[in-house]
Amino acid sequence: MLIAWVVAAAVVTPAGLAAPDRLTAGPANQYLGALTADGRELYFASDEESTTQLYVQDVQTGVPRLAFDEVADVTWPRPSPDGRHLLYISYRDDAAGELCLRQILGAPGARRFGARHCLTAPGSAELQAVWFPDSRSIALVTRPGLHGDFELRQVAVGGTAAQPTLTLGARLAEGSLANPAVAPDGRSLVAVPVQRGSRQVGPSFLGRSTGALQRHALAGTTGAAGAAVRLSFDLPGKSAMPAFSTDGRWLYFSQFLNDTNFDGAIDGNDHGVLFRAALSGDTVGAPEQLSSARWSCQYPLPTRDRLVATCLVAGSLDVFSLPPGGALPAAWATLPVAERHQRIDDELSASRDRWERLLLLSHRGASPAVQREMIRLHLELGEYESATFYAARLQGAGGTAATGEDAVAGAVLRELAEHRKAERSLARGALSAPFVSAARARLTALAGLRHPLAHLARSEILDTLGQEDAARAAFSAVLPAPRTRPTTPGVSEPAELGPLTDPLVAALWADRLRALHRDQPTYFELYRPLAEEELGHAESFVRELLRGVPRPQRAAVAERWLTRVDAFSELAFLLQLERALAELSPQSQEQVRERVFTLYRQNKDLARRKALVAATVRRSLAEGNDYLLYNFAESWVSYVPRERAERRRAERLYRDAVFERAYVEEARGARSDARGHFYGVTLQTEALEAHAAFIEMRLAEGIDPSKDYPGAFPEVVTGYARAYLAARRLPELAAAADAGPHEQAAQTALAELRKLTSAAPQRSELHQLWGFVAHQRFLRTGERGLAVEANAHLLVALDLSRGNARARAAVLDSLARVQAGVGNYGLALGWLEERAKLPFAGALPRLSHCLLLARARYHLSEPRAAAAQSDRCLASPAPELTRFRPLLLDRSGFYHLAAGDAAKAGERYAALWPLVDAAATTPAPPSKATRAFSSKAAAAEAARNRLTTRLGQAAAALAQGQAREALTFIAAADALLGKTAPAARQGAFGRERPATGLPLQSYRLLLLGLRSQAHSLAGEHELAARDLTARRDGIAARHKASGLDEDRLELALCEAQLAQLARRRKMPPAVALSHLSTARRQWLTWSTATGTPVEDLGLAILASFAELHLFAGVPSSQLGFDLAGELRAGYTKLSELRNPAWEPMRARFARYLTTMHLRRT
């Protein structure tokens, strides 16, 4: 019997490339990050507010705080090495920039900053600054005026910590220099020489770096300038932004390798890649690539144990951190060369990303094979500068040893890269004549080079010049020999690929084949030999073969080709796979699985299995078949050896497949299976999203989820679970009259979230949940500050969930609802449109989104668009949405009414009435959604729905001129209006805004207005006047109590309508005049109070006065104001504004004025 000691698990999956760790997050840009010497705090600039400000962030908690408010733009934060001061560039007192210092006070997490002390140098502009190691000097980039050359000067820091002084000193180095970095021993500095682009325009506006760095020795304490040494690295592109490691052994810098924005120049606007080079005395070693070119990373600043940089990801800048040695695992540096190369090769075989492959290859040595592969990748990426560089190296232009064949290949590839770069320039406006001339020169040069690549390059150039026949002829010089049928059954004989055995030649040849022969029958015959031998080309062949082929025909197409290809070839393998996958459906999934699995078992080669799994996963995703996806993700992860880099991807695929399966099962209602799979994901990852989903499924099963959590979960998980459980009760508690339980649950959730976001600030789920809690509190209380809080956290959640479509969808929806809740419908619409680009998990979320979109359109004064949108919602066929039909009809009716389509509105309300009437008499059985909704509340809501429906019917009938029908509906509504106000609009959960209801009197006033209009329409002017007078008096009483400006406008409207009725009743003009004068007084008060000089009612009142004067004979002297003058002023104003809606009124004013003028004359 043995007792064994634990050491470690038997086999470990190797760690791969390190991805940059995000240090900052948020909807704005965060950049120019600089860590303090102890690594405890991060300073950075952010444009989140209207001015650029500086923030300090405790790295342990991840919580950023505004450092200080300069009340102006500030940038370039750099803490001193001794931690006592922060330097920065301020634009407060000098729009060209000035260097400032502030004392750093307090402790991490509670920093304060002293008063600003600035270097005020009239006529100069300060741009950048870095500390000397002793914290007593600063190297400052300044310029004498906006167009002056850059000068690198020393600034002495004197005085005291609290009252530092800055004294501008001598130049540190001659020449126009920027981006300085001072060595840790203070004896040298490295900077970027900058050339002017023009004599008249300064380098700040039109400058370019020379491409290399420059090193200057600094002698003595004065730091006097020493001789300049050019530091040029054996890399394509330009070097910039140097920085020393803290021990002085490395020089870090950003390299702009290629013209990634295709503007014709390589500069700071292109993607930056981080590099470092070893320093040993005066010797600078070879550059090592640290980051992938997929990310644009600049401004590297190393500390003892990490490298901080500003990187551009998905259009937003943030500060990231990498290990000091970059993305490659540090342990690899200590491995023997052969083993290191083996690791790199393993990573290369697993990598799917071209930039990642280039990063790996940059550490693989400089053999011709490596360089060929790099050239191929750079050509595929369109990075022609790098392709040219490495082609020249392959050619041996730099003295690198190369075989004759490699030298010729390098020469050919160089021509090809230059040609492609020149061709791209045509799109930027380069002239075609020089292009053609250069192309012909390249053809001549290539004609003298004996290499298969030369034929392919010539073919491409000829093709570009429009000489297709010549292009085909050049291409046909590189063709594989036709395969001979195997003479021995079961024995495969390799095709005579000739030059196509070279992967680079094969890749370019395949490109040419596609360019010249695509969509022709010859394409596949020519491609077949290569596709039979090489799996990657077999995949391309099959992809092209089945492009555009309808699903029912795919199997037949694959079957036809299977009779023509070598049965043991890579191509045959993939065709068999396609044949098996072609008929995938929910009904056939088991048969398909069996066929594919048979093929899987027959082919043990890792590459073939990888291709099989990839194709199966693609098809599964395309068909939405989680069964097949899950089976093969599981088989694959179980097969791939743990010590292979591919294993990491297999594990990720498996986790994603399980997650996907869980969501699919949830959507299908298979809650137990969904719960089980969500739980599985929680074991494999720390995805809080999975925990939330597991909790929901457990609750749906009626089981307390807290009993399932073993103690092994980290605190962030258990804390999140507690917060989640508290937060999910909020919608249910919101319906209760007592606010206590709701607030208590919210505070419970927030207490957990505060702790968790301090410990794990980069978890999007925490911010999303916080946003949810704040939103729920806002809905309950109406406090707008809570909506702001919700919005802030949701924006962070959105930024942190970039790669997670589900999370993004949920956050986008929440952001839209928060904005809609405070009335910012424009912003809400933007979020809704973003949300619409992502899938919906089911009919219900899609419907909810549809309704909110319609509402946003309505509130943005787009009633027609709102009506059309609501009709789309109504057309949703999902049977499970039948219970929402009353809501949809109500919304559609309302929006059609607002859009002026009264007939359609009437139809909607007519369809709605039976439903709301039935609901009032026969309440629906309680569902999960309504469980918390008391029967009393449900009854009150049903009664309100009947009332609002009758109101809608009345309004629709009125708008259609159906006076009698309208009066009938109004009477019915009146009867429904009881002695108490109808219930405020709210629901069991998912409320859109704080509950607001109208008082009883408001409904009465509404009905009076409708009735008055109906009577007027029916010619019953006396009755109309009676009701309108009652309405006016009611509004007046309400206004007296509330003082609301809206009521004053309503009063003006009532008086104007009474004036109109007086005329219809043929009362003396003085009566109408009296009403109109009152209307005018009310309107003018309202106009002054609200700052609204022009408005529909005001214009209508003025027009009524004109008609009273012109057609009723009221003398202008009795009007009480200068009618002509006001008409002229009104006409002038409308002419300035030119609002199309006011054009008819402007025409009427013109007619009135003309008539008045004619009568005077």
Place this chain on the structure above:
Amino acid sequence: MKMIVEAALAVGLVSLLAACPPPEETTPDAGSGMVEATFTSLYGDYFGNCKQCHAPGAPGRTSDIETTLDFSSKATAYTTIKTGMAAGLTGNKTMCNGVPFLGTTPAKSLLLAVIDQPTRQAIDLSPQYPGCDIDTITDGTVKVGKQPSTAFLAALKTWITNGALNN
């Protein structure tokens, strides 16, 4: 000499057992890195993870999970491992239905193959179960989210070799 060694071992074993809390509650060797080749020790160590899915009502249980194993207690775990055969496996794993969990040797143990990559890579159960191999045996460690220690695997192999006793 041999008797003295055996006596010393026996004393050590008794002492260890006396110090053990009930296996369902804690891992006897928790934190110490020691795993004995006893079922008690094995159940208290890595096997304890299995009950998160392989037990009635377990939070990770799904309808497509293997249906024989029951890790809800040491007793049920032992019984089902010792006498049971895999059942209820679906999809690509179907060919392992009917295969006994333990096997005659560690190299032929389905139970070991599920959690040990080398065993899974090399397992050959033909002629009785030719289809149950690396292609059809799941890597259970992926579902658990962590691998067993070398000590656990060594102890498990020893336990199987020693007859898989209920100790």
